[in-house]
Amino acid sequence: MMSIMKHKDLDPTIMNWNRLILLHGPPGTGKTSLCRALAQKLTIRLGRHFTHGKLVEVNSQTMLSKWFGESGKLVGKMFEQIHAMADDEDTLVCVLIDEVETLTGSREKAASGNEVGDALRATNQLLTALDRLKHRPNVVVFCTSNLLCIIDSAFLDRVDIKQYIPNPCASAAYEIFRSCFNEMVRCKLLVLIDDPSDVLDDDSLDCLMAMNQQQPDSDWEFMNILSFPTLAEVNIRLWNRPCSPGRKLWALAQRCEGLSGRTLRRLPFAALALHTYTDPCTVSEGLGALSLAVDDECRARPKSERLRSPTRYHTPAE
DSSP states (O other), X not given: OHHHHTOTTOOTTTSOOOOEEEEEOSTTSSHHHHHHHHHHHHHHHTXXXXXXXXXXXXXXXXXXXXXXXXXXXXXXXXXXXXXXXXXXXTEEEEEEEESGGGTSBOHHHHHHTTOOHHHHHHHHHHHHHHHHHTTOXXXXXXXXXXXXXXXXXXXXXXXXXXXXOOOOOHHHHHHHHHHHHHHHHHTTSEESSSOTTSOOOTTHHHHHHHHHHHOTTOTTGGGGGSSOOXXXXXXXXXXXXXXXXXXXXXXXXXXXXXXXXXXXXXXXXXXXXXXXXXXXXXXXXHHHHHHHHHHHHHHHSOHHHHTSOOOOOOOTTO
């Protein structure tokens, strides 16, 4: 769409495209990180139209002031700076407004709740500023929100793309755990052998490969590259090895249905801190600690969330 709107013969008054994208969903799912990645990808993909790009991150909380009438002025000043950046037509300006519901709360609910009029002025100023940006072909606005239901309908009407970002599924949870465990193995926080005091050295790869050749049926065969396998490798190569670390990690990932990406990224390191007693510890001990950490996290979730039945995933062995 950015390329289409750059067409020189296209009448922008006929095509209604605001270049406004809203990512919404539960907290901790990576909406802000995804917006940053989209901005980077757009800058690369549109390199034939723009020589370089700028990412402007807006903190919605700083736009609200305790002084009456000041919030609208702060929003106006912010967009004036964005217009100044957009004067260079060779620059792609990506604006990221995190927690946009702070500035775009429903005006109808605010009026019926007898709230102060300053919030209404800030919302009105933001809507007006977005309408002005519509005529800037080199500006795209990304917004994130955890509470879509309280956003003003006039703002939602201006959004071109509304994308729901859910909590990670079991396969995504496995990839998150896999990246964390591979990093801990790389940093030697976890060792692949039973003796924790025997820290891996530069010749460990050759030794492990030699051990695997001597014991071809070992569940640790996949560790000859010092990393946990991908989920595809687990389902293809390790489907008949339920005791292998890859299969154990996949079983743990399936128990994490409904947990946010932020929580999943935290659990492996919390597991080492709370449920291990040696430094470094083995991979088996790390997996056992992660299982305890997952149990703790599931027990801490609200009862209403625990009652939801998770999706059941099956492997070829099942």
